[in-house]
Amino acid sequence: MMKEECVVKFLWVIQYSNGKHYNWVALAQAIEKLDSRYIIKRKEELSTIDINEADFPIVIGGDDFLLEAKKNIKLINGIFESTCFFRVDTYMSIWKDDYLNFHTAMVTRKKLDTIISEKQEFFVRPLLDIKCFDGQVMDKIKVDEILDICRSCSKYGKKCLCVSLVQEIEKEWRSVIVNNEVVSICRYLKNSKRDVSETDVPEKLVEFCKKECSGVKAPVAWVMDVAKVKNRYYVLECNIFNASNFYDCNRENIVKSLENVIRKGNKNCL
Known part of the structure; x- marks a missing residue:
């Protein structure tokens, strides 16, 4: 008796943008061209969206979209996050001086005030990939404007800010x-x-x-x-x-590569 071929059905879940977000529109076109499947959803629809057990979802959208998607257990496998990997100290450990800001200093918000002056600029970003603000070049004025958010953060007082020289x-x-x-x-x-x-x-x-x-x-x-x-x-x-x-980037290559890897690694296909 021949072994039945295992088929993983992919369903890309893409954030609604009324056709205005080129990145998502172009991705949807690539998915369609490869005869795979996608749906367009607003973030408000994600908590109740129903995914068939045979479907493997791959979620694409903004940070707010992903936050809502994680509330639905059926979508979690399609979000490729890692709090251990996406952080500056991990990059420093893996790539050492091949990492551009290898000599970055990790400081508290209070310590940052003593480092930055109005005459010199530094590159500042969060230690973690939580996007509380975008990494950017800052001087004293900009620090006070942008990082006022730190005072109400649960991590205030911890070394969660990375400071490095401008490159x-x-x-x-x-x-x-x-x-x-x-x-x-x-x-x-x-x-x-x-x-x-x-x-x-x-x-x-x-x-x-x-x-x-x-x-x-x-x-x-x-x-x-x-x-x-x-x-x-x-x-x-x-x-x-x-x-x-x-x-x-070549979206067709991206879609094909990711689907092939997940298909080969799916436990139901072993």
């Missing part, structure tokens, strides 16, 4: 990683300005990305940003796959 970044690329393999790369920044290109992907950059994601203990899918500084490549930061902009 002169020439270009930045987004690399989409699936099962620790690079599936697509594109440039998204040049000379501090948004400048997207799918062709400006040097071979040395590709080799760097392959080396840096090899053997890393990370979710099945994630995004690694790479910066070029003084003619050298560095890991800039990592981001959760589900809420990342893929810019001009």
